[in-house]
Amino acid sequence: METKQHDLVIIGAGPGGYISAIRAAQLGLNVACIEMEKALGGTCLRVGCIPSKALLESSEHFHEAQNEFKNHGIGIEGLSLNLKKMMKRKDTVVRQLTTGIAGLFKKNGITHYMGKGRIDGPGKVILEGKDEATLECKNILIATGSVFAPLPGVELDGDRIGTSTEALAYPEVPEHLVVIGAGVIGLELGSVWKRLGAKVTVLEYMPNILPGMDAELVKHATKIFKKQGLNFKLGVKVTGATKDGDTCTVTMEGEESITCDRVLLAVGRRPNTEGLGLDSVGIETERPGIIPINDHFQTSVPGIYAIGDVVRGPMLAHKAEEEGVACVEGIVKGHGHINYDAIPGVVYTHPEIATVGKNEEQLKEAGIEYKAGTFPFMANGRAKAIGDTDGFVKILVDKTTDRILGAHIIGPQAGDLIAELAVGIEFKASSEDIARSSHAHPSLAEVVKEAAWAAYESPMSI
Amino acid sequence: MAIELKIPSVGESITEVEVGTWLKNTGDTVAKDEAIVEIESDKATVEVFAPEAGVVGEILKKTGEVCTVGEVIGYMEASEGAPAAAAPVTPPAETETSSTPAPDAPVAMPAAERAMAEAGINANDVTGTGKEGRILKEDVANAKASPASPSASSNASSGSFRQEESVRMTPIRRKIAQHLMSAQQNAALLTTFNEVDMSAVMNIRSQYKEDYIKKYGVKLGFMSFFVRACIDALKEFPAVNAEIRDENILYKNYQDIGIAVSGKKGLVVPVLRNAERMSFAQIESTISDLGKRAQSNDLTVDELTGGSFTITNGGTFGSMLSTPIINPPQSGILGMHNIVQRPVVVDGEIVIRPIMYVALTYDHRIIDGREAVSFLVRVKDCIENPTRMMLEI
Numbered sequence: 001m002e003t004k005q006h007d008l009v010i011i012g013a014g015p016g017g018y019i020s021a022i023r024a025a026q027l028g029l030n031v032a033c034i035e036m037e038k039a040l041g042g043t044c045l046r047v048g049c050i051p052s053k054a055l056l057e058s059s060e061h062f063h064e065a066q067n068e069f070k071n072h073g074i075g076i077e078g079l080s081l082n083l084k085k086m087m088k089r090k091d092t093v094v095r096q097l098t099t100g101i102a103g104l105f106k107k108n109g110i111t112h113y114m115g116k117g118r119i120d121g122p123g124k125v126i127l128e129g130k131d132e133a134t135l136e137c138k139n140i141l142i143a144t145g146s147v148f149a150p151l152p153g154v155e156l157d158g159d160r161i162g163t164s165t166e167a168l169a170y171p172e173v174p175e176h177l178v179v180i181g182a183g184v185i186g187l188e189l190g191s192v193w194k195r196l197g198a199k200v201t202v203l204e205y206m207p208n209i210l211p212g213m214d215a216e217l218v219k220h221a222t223k224i225f226k227k228q229g230l231n232f233k234l235g236v237k238v239t240g241a242t243k244d245g246d247t248c249t250v251t252m253e254g255e256e257s258i259t260c261d262r263v264l265l266a267v268g269r270r271p272n273t274e275g276l277g278l279d280s281v282g283i284e285t286e287r288p289g290i291i292p293i294n295d296h297f298q299t300s301v302p303g304i305y306a307i308g309d310v311v312r313g314p315m316l317a318h319k320a321e322e323e324g325v326a327c328v329e330g331i332v333k334g335h336g337h338i339n340y341d342a343i344p345g346v347v348y349t350h351p352e353i354a355t356v357g358k359n360e361e362q363l364k365e366a367g368i369e370y371k372a373g374t375f376p377f378m379a380n381g382r383a384k385a386i387g388d389t390d391g392f393v394k395i396l397v398d399k400t401t402d403r404i405l406g407a408h409i410i411g412p413q414a415g416d417l418i419a420e421l422a423v424g425i426e427f428k429a430s431s432e433d434i435a436r437s438s439h440a441h442p443s444l445a446e447v448v449k450e451a452a453w454a455a456y457e458s459p460m461s462i
Numbered sequence: 463m464a465i466e467l468k469i470p471s472v473g474e475s476i477t478e479v480e481v482g483t484w485l486k487n488t489g490d491t492v493a494k495d496e497a498i499v500e501i502e503s504d505k506a507t508v509e510v511f512a513p514e515a516g517v518v519g520e521i522l523k524k525t526g527e528v529c530t531v532g533e534v535i536g537y538m539e540a541s542e543g544a545p546a547a548a549a550p551v552t553p554p555a556e557t558e559t560s561s562t563p564a565p566d567a568p569v570a571m572p573a574a575e576r577a578m579a580e581a582g583i584n585a586n587d588v589t590g591t592g593k594e595g596r597i598l599k600e601d602v603a604n605a606k607a608s609p610a611s612p613s614a615s616s617n618a619s620s621g622s623f624r625q626e627e628s629v630r631m632t633p634i635r636r637k638i639a640q641h642l643m644s645a646q647q648n649a650a651l652l653t654t655f656n657e658v659d660m661s662a663v664m665n666i667r668s669q670y671k672e673d674y675i676k677k678y679g680v681k682l683g684f685m686s687f688f689v690r691a692c693i694d695a696l697k698e699f700p701a702v703n704a705e706i707r708d709e710n711i712l713y714k715n716y717q718d719i720g721i722a723v724s725g726k727k728g729l730v731v732p733v734l735r736n737a738e739r740m741s742f743a744q745i746e747s748t749i750s751d752l753g754k755r756a757q758s759n760d761l762t763v764d765e766l767t768g769g770s771f772t773i774t775n776g777g778t779f780g781s782m783l784s785t786p787i788i789n790p791p792q793s794g795i796l797g798m799h800n801i802v803q804r805p806v807v808v809d810g811e812i813v814i815r816p817i818m819y820v821a822l823t824y825d826h827r828i829i830d831g832r833e834a835v836s837f838l839v840r841v842k843d844c845i846e847n848p849t850r851m852m853l854e855i
Contacts, residue, residue: 187558401600402599428592428596435573436573
């Protein structure tokens with residue numbers, strides 16, 4: 001078996017892995033990246049963020065054509081859905097991006113190994129699969145990401161009862177889709193199929209959807225989604241999901257079971273460390289499989305690092321990217337930067353939901369005195385013009401210093417609007433700083449400015 | 463058309479200088495030959511003048527920055543017509559709103575700027591804790607609550623009775639400090655004293671002052687007598703006029719007498735070169751001229767270099783007695799003091815005479831006690847009996 005030498009071997013070519021590889025190459029390291037899937041980009045590019053956003057876009061267009069166009073004076077006859085074509089478009093987007101990563105690897109001189117990487121001692125990774133090799137290196141970076149979390153009783157068959165991977169590729173629009181879990185993934189994919197014509201029921205163990213998010217935001221979102229036709233059963237414990245031919249049955253505690261034709265299990269994800277060889281180096285994981293690291297992303301073994309979904313923190317692609325860059329820069333330059341308070345999270349439903357920093361409940365629990373500034377999209381010129389006025393921007397600031405502690409948005413383009421506030425938190429800005437920065441008129445961003453004024457003093461346009 | 467403002471030559475051996483006060487700033491109008499900036503060297507301060515009328519442009523070197531002779535420190539634009547048309551010159555006109563902060567002013571977030579403007583606080587008085595040291599709104603609030611710098615215009619009652627102010631030493635001051643330290647550390651300095659009855663000189667002065675001023679246009683002072691007396695004594699005791707160079711004693715056959723005067727920026731010592739060849743009147747008028755120009759900072763570097771012996775007069779400030787420090791590499795310095803009417807004994811009788819105490823600080827490495835004392839006695843004798851100088855006895 002061949003032995004290859006590298007400065008850094010990265011296991012996993014998802015957002016965490018491939019960004020780390022590119023950064024390391026930029027800093028002059030001899031980098032290798034091992035990926036077991038044929039296509040690069042990890043869960044995010046292949047069966048996560050990207051395909052879901054493509055379908056959300058397509059399905060939203062369909063929904064608007066069906067329900068909103070007439071408000072604009074646009075009449076449509078014979079509106080039809082070609083699901084195959086919609087899926088093909090999604091596949092094209094994914095393929096374009098995954099080949100793009102391959103291109104970036106070439107451009108940066110990153111050695112790409114296809115296969116499974118198994119650690120076999122400090123500085124040693126065995127490549128398993130079609131090609132086999134022993135990779136010797138100074139440093140190993142684990143970026144193996146996450147896989148779906150199972151639920152006892154839910155019998156996955158990779159078809160009728162499946163995870164997000166299946167839900168991104170149903171061959172036909174379900175008649176009735178039951179979604180187990182009202183988190184980000186469940187809501188996004190539930191929205192897709194609802195728009196395309198399915199009946200969707202969402203089951204959630206907690207008493208509210210989007211557990212952990214700002215309560216006011218969640219209350220507003222729930223109202224909107226219900227209006228959109230999503231059926232919610234909150235505070236229920238799913239005990240099982242089974243299939244019989246094309247029919248599925250979902251059982252719950254204290255509730256009547258539901259029959260449907262598709263079940264989407266979306267109760268969360270857990271770190272992927274199977275077959276990684278962690279015991280060969282004595283790395284012990286913490287439930288549910290998290291690899292412990294220090295502030296510099298070092299594991300208990302010198303020379304072995306870990307980032308992304310496989311370590312603590314929100315399971316977000318951009319969080320993995322930030323960690324990857326910080327880790328690599330730490331290895332090469334001795335210091336890397338990451339501010340976990342400034343990492344936004346987005347739910348790509350319609351309206352979009354986006355948050356960064358702390359929510360009101362967290363501030364209350366920490367005993368921090370804060371002030372909230374809120375402004376509705378309803379009062380914004382651009383929102384009115386585009387006919388998308390549901391939602392608001394809420395900015396939470398420190399009562400004494402006016403420092404922005406958190407921001408929560410539900411409304412059009414929330415996922416983009418949150419960027420300004422994430423930058424603000426990064427720069428330790430006060431709401432007054434945002435309020436005193438010019439925002440174009442008419443734009444949705446003005447809602448952010450107005451919310452900032454509301455937090456600082458009082459809003460202008462209400 | 464941009465004119466370069468360069469560091470002028472300030473003296474033979476000087477290659478490095480410090481930029482002093484900018485008398486004019488970017489955008490100010492200047493007339494031809496008007497001073498724009500002061501340049502400080504170890505010995506003197508010189509000014510850079512506007513070669514043409516115009517407007518000062520970009521300033522490249524700030525006060526305190528060290529530059530070399532010939533270096534471009536700024537630009538100006540010559541203007542046609544009267545400098546009264548003060549159109550502000552355009553350094554790169556970017557999106558300029560309020561006054562551009564000084565290059566070193568810390569960056570402030572928008573809310574912080576508003577807060578500082580409202581409170582009348584300067585950015586330099588605030589400690590920034592934001593990203594890369596940016597000043598945050600809360601930093602301004604903290605600065606207001608507990609003003610850090612004592613020089614802040616604090617109307618707070620406490621703290622105004624114990625303030626301190628740190629002022630940077632000018633280059634000349636630094637050089638003087640260095641110079642004096644080296645004198646103290648290298649030479650074996652001792653001081654010997656004597657007293658001088660000034661009545662003879664004072665009589666001569668009152669007798670001939672009208673004629674003197676009529677003929678020479680300058681007043682007849684004391685200094686010329688002392689210079690002549692010192693020259694006489696230096697000729698008799700050449701070690702006092704000598705200098706240690708490495709392991710040798712350098713004897714000179716000329717007497718360059720330095721006269722210590724208080725200039726604008728500190729003590730300076732212009733030199734009477736070959737004073738032994740100067741007439742009384744020449745000595746007197748040269749001293750007068752040097753003194754005037756020391757006051758207005760107009761001495762050239764060459765005039766301040768050299769000297770084989772120095773005379774200093776603390777008496778002008780009321781000093782009765784002191785121990786002057788030598789001006790290296792010289793080996794001796796005469797200290798003059800104030801003239802006080804004192805009761806002394808002459809021929810067994812108590813009389814009132816105008817007495818000046820004189821001091822000679824000398825480098826004992828090459829001047830021994832007897833020489834030093836005898837030198838001073840000779841000076842005393844020449845002053846008390848000026849005829850001796852004429853007769854050379």
